[in-house]
Amino acid sequence: MPLGYFSLILHAHLPFVRHPEYPEFLEEDWLYEAITEVYLPLIFIFQSLHEAGMKPRLAMNISPPLCEMLADPLLQERYTRHLENLLELARKELDRTSREAMEFHGVAKMYVDNLSASLGLWNDRYGRNLINAFRELQDEGVIEIITCCATHGFMPLISTHEARRAQVQIAVANYKKHFHRQPRGIWLAECAYEPGVESLLEDAGIEYFISDTHAILYGDPRPRFGVHAPVVCPNGTAVFARDVDTSQQVWSAESGYPGDVNYREFYRDIGWDAPLDYLRPHLHADGSRRHLGLKYHRITGRDVPQQHKAPYDPNAAREKAAENAMHFIGERIQQAHKLRETFGGHPPLVVSPYDAELYGHWWFEGPQFIDFFFKKIHFDQDQIECITPGDFLDSRLPIQIQQPTASSWGENGYYKVWLNEGNSWMYPYQHDAERRMTELANRFKSSPPYEGGVASAADDGVVLPASRILNQMARELLLAQSSDWAFQIYQGTTVEYSSNRFQSHIQRFNLLAEMLGSGSPPYEGGVAAASADGVVLSPDQLDLLHEIESRDNIFAEIDFRVYCS
Numbered sequence: 001m002p003l004g005y006f007s008l009i010l011h012a013h014l015p016f017v018r019h020p021e022y023p024e025f026l027e028e029d030w031l032y033e034a035i036t037e038v039y040l041p042l043i044f045i046f047q048s049l050h051e052a053g054m055k056p057r058l059a060m061n062i063s064p065p066l067c068e069m070l071a072d073p074l075l076q077e078r079y080t081r082h083l084e085n086l087l088e089l090a091r092k093e094l095d096r097t098s099r100e101a102m103e104f105h106g107v108a109k110m111y112v113d114n115l116s117a118s119l120g121l122w123n124d125r126y127g128r129n130l131i132n133a134f135r136e137l138q139d140e141g142v143i144e145i146i147t148c149c150a151t152h153g154f155m156p157l158i159s160t161h162e163a164r165r166a167q168v169q170i171a172v173a174n175y176k177k178h179f180h181r182q183p184r185g186i187w188l189a190e191c192a193y194e195p196g197v198e199s200l201l202e203d204a205g206i207e208y209f210i211s212d213t214h215a216i217l218y219g220d221p222r223p224r225f226g227v228h229a230p231v232v233c234p235n236g237t238a239v240f241a242r243d244v245d246t247s248q249q250v251w252s253a254e255s256g257y258p259g260d261v262n263y264r265e266f267y268r269d270i271g272w273d274a275p276l277d278y279l280r281p282h283l284h285a286d287g288s289r290r291h292l293g294l295k296y297h298r299i300t301g302r303d304v305p306q307q308h309k310a311p312y313d314p315n316a317a318r319e320k321a322a323e324n325a326m327h328f329i330g331e332r333i334q335q336a337h338k339l340r341e342t343f344g345g346h347p348p349l350v351v352s353p354y355d356a357e358l359y360g361h362w363w364f365e366g367p368q369f370i371d372f373f374f375k376k377i378h379f380d381q382d383q384i385e386c387i388t389p390g391d392f393l394d395s396r397l398p399i400q401i402q403q404p405t406a407s408s409w410g411e412n413g414y415y416k417v418w419l420n421e422g423n424s425w426m427y428p429y430q431h432d433a434e435r436r437m438t439e440l441a442n443r444f445k446s447s448p449p450y451e452g453g454v455a456s457a458a459d460d461g462v463v464l465p466a467s468r469i470l471n472q473m474a475r476e477l478l479l480a481q482s483s484d485w486a487f488q489i490y491q492g493t494t495v496e497y498s499s500n501r502f503q504s505h506i507q508r509f510n511l512l513a514e515m516l517g518s519g520s521p522p523y524e525g526g527v528a529a530a531s532a533d534g535v536v537l538s539p540d541q542l543d544l545l546h547e548i549e550s551r552d553n554i555f556a557e558i559d560f561r562v563y564c565s
Contacts, residue, residue: 003383004336005349005392007240008370009210011187012039012356013063013152015484015501016554020074024284027497031069032082033293035130038360039070040118041367043126043133049374050142056374057141059388060356061187061210062134063148064174065482068554071178076128083122086293087115089282093270093294103311104296110314111294131178138179144388146185146210147175150555153481154418156194156406159431162438163477164197166562168204170478170555177557184390185209189483190418191242191353192408198237208238208389210353215407216241224400228339228348230392231402239404240389245335246352249328257328258363261299262320264312266362270294295364321365325372326380333383349392423486429506433477436513441563444470444516447534449559462542463534466516469545470560473512475552480505508548515541 014034019025049056062070069075090111097105126133137143149155150170158164168186175183185208186201193211201209208230216223216231216239223231227241250256271279271292280287297309298317332350339348359366377386410417419427450468480502488498515537537545 001347002385003333003340004347004385005387006332006377006384007349007351007387007389007392008058009146009187009240009351009353009389010042010058010060010356010359011063011148011353012061012066013148013187014066014069014357015482016065016069016151016479016552018069018072018075018551018553020551024078026284026290027494028075028078029082029290031066031075032079033291034357034361035070035079035122036083036086036115036118036293037364038357038367039130040121041360042356042370043130043137044117044121045367045371046137046142047133049371050137050140054374054378055142055386056370057143057386057388057391059144059146059185059390060134061146061148062131063152063187064150064171065152065554067131067174067178070130072553080122080128083115083119085282087112087119089270089279089292090115090294107296107312107314108294135179144184144390145175145179146187146389147171147183147206148187149189150174151478151482152189152484153478154189154192154408154415154483154486155197156192156408156415157419157427158434158481159427160434160438162441162563162565163434163481165200165203166474166478167481168200168206169562170474170558172204172206173557174555184393187353190408190410190487191215192410192415192418192483193404194406195403198233198235201237202235206237207393208240210351210389211239211241211404212407212409212413213242213244214413215239215404216402218407219402219404221402223402225339225343225346225348228343228350229346230349230389230399231404232399234401234403238389238393238399239402240349240351240392242353242409243350245331246328246350247354249331250352250354250358257324257369258358258366259299259302260320260324261301262313262316263299264295264317264364265297265299265306265309266295266364268295268297268306268309270296317365318368321368322372325369326376328369328373329376329381329384333381336384349387351389417490418483418486420490423489426486426502429502430480433480433506433509436509437473437477437560437563438565440470440473440513440516441560442565445561445564461536461538463536464542464545466535467560469512469515469535471558472545472549472552473509474558474560474563475554476505476509476512476548479552479554480509505552508552511544512548515545 014030017027046056093108094112097108122128138145149167153167155164182205186206187210191210191212193215213227216227227243230238230240232238269291271290296312298312300310336348359370407413408415444466447466450465485498485502488494
């Protein structure tokens with residue numbers, strides 16, 4: 001038995017952003033940046049380590065919205081154009097820096113090499129669908145993929161049992177579609193938990209969830225091993241809580257590794273530095289400046305102004321990543337010695353959950369750190385073993401029974417990030433939609449399933465199964481429930497976009513509800529006739545339904561009956 005166990009857990013999630021109504025859309029870049037800077041590098045590292053005979057064992061949540069975007073042909077095509085455009089710019093920069101600004105030439109070459117390799121992986125190795133890559137890594141025993149709430153809905157602020165249950169059941173169904181098996185664990189959105197959620201997880205076949213530190217520390221009874229061993233709720237669902245020390249070493253703005261002076265500066269980008277005419281072929285059609293991902297400077301110092309940042313040195317940064325990885329492992333060994341002594345010989349488990357986007361996007365050298373970490377774990381020590389939560393459960397070590405307490409990993413540990421004076425206006429609309437969804441699901445639960453095809457004609461319009469409209473209503477409700485909108489409003493980032501997205505989904509939900517005859521008519525011609533057999537829609541209403549379905553096409557497999565009482 002090793003001295004202790006370590007479980008790295010990466011939370012890969014982005015809100016569902018897909019705008020087919022526009023040829024390009026700024027917020028879609030969130031996905032494209034994450035693929036280039038995070039997902040492709042991590043996949044390459046994990047596969048390379050595995051093929052070299054090492055065992056980079058970790059857990060990774062790939063949220064349902066991210067799965068749906070990664071598998072979407074429209075977004076795959078748009079990302080291909082994005083990557084080709086970025087590589088074209090990098091090659092221009094390689095030529096330019098060979099003649100001027102030569103202190104940046106090595107960095108420009110790094111970008112050409114990285115982006116060329118990424119394009120090859122994207123097109124040739126993974127066929128433009130990274131779900132295939134992640135599924136392959138799980139099937140090979142490299143990673144354990146867990147799921148998340150269906151649209152990252154903040155469970156304690158969802159008002160009905162049915163709507164909470166749907167967030168779990170729809171997530172599990174989507175996971176099975178993409179990964180061809182049952183998920184063992186779930187990352188509750190924002191690690192937000194309150195007592196009772198575990199019963200929904202048990203009903204869906206989920207064995208464990210990830211929580212913040214104080215869910216276990218303040219649980220009842222007091223945890224025998226603090227957060228360095230899981231607990232099980234009275235119903236048997238296991239809970240793995242975040243270790244504070246490892247979070248501080250990576251996340252802390254004051255002492256975390258990503259703040260080292262040798263690492264790449266995130267906020268200094270060629271999209272703002274280069275002449276606009278030079279950049280114009282690589283910008284969106286509106287010509288607005290934006291982050292393009294080519295950055296030539298290092299952090300240099302916490303108080304150094306942006307205009308005085310020093311040139312980035314990839315070799316020095318790589319050496320620092322190796323040094324930080326070795327330091328991190330040394331700290332884990334010391335931590336394990338202290339905890340094992342404190343616990344009377346019981347081997348501690350250190351759970352380290354992070355946003356995956358930290359590794360590569362916010363911290364450019366993050367994937368290199370992970371690469372060095374697993375190599376050094378394999379070759380340079382034998383005291384710490386990397387496992388997943390599922391591996392720990394399979395070990396059959398005894399686990400204390402405890403009732404965890406309400407918590408999240410947001411500021412101050414509870415719910416204020418997602419419910420405050422800036423975003424509280426959202427919840428009356430959301431809660432009304434949650435109640436209406438169940439009322440209408442109960443009313444139309446005998447509606448035949450929609451299996452595609454052409455709508456049948458009626459004297460005054462076309463006849464559709466009510467299930468088709470209700471399935472789309474479920475999608476709109478789910479998208480409105482995304483915790484990302486409230487979070488971004490609280491953070492003060494993309495406030496207008498997040499507010500508009502929430503309001504748009506609520507509006508579409510209500511328009512679809514009107515088609516079922518559940519309220520006052522929004523169109524000339526009156527309310528559509530509805531029955532258990534079908535709904536009569538006018539041509540205009542059918543066009544509107546088509547437009548909404550084509551835009552918000554998440555969860556093709558959805559069945560609205562998950563909302564029935």
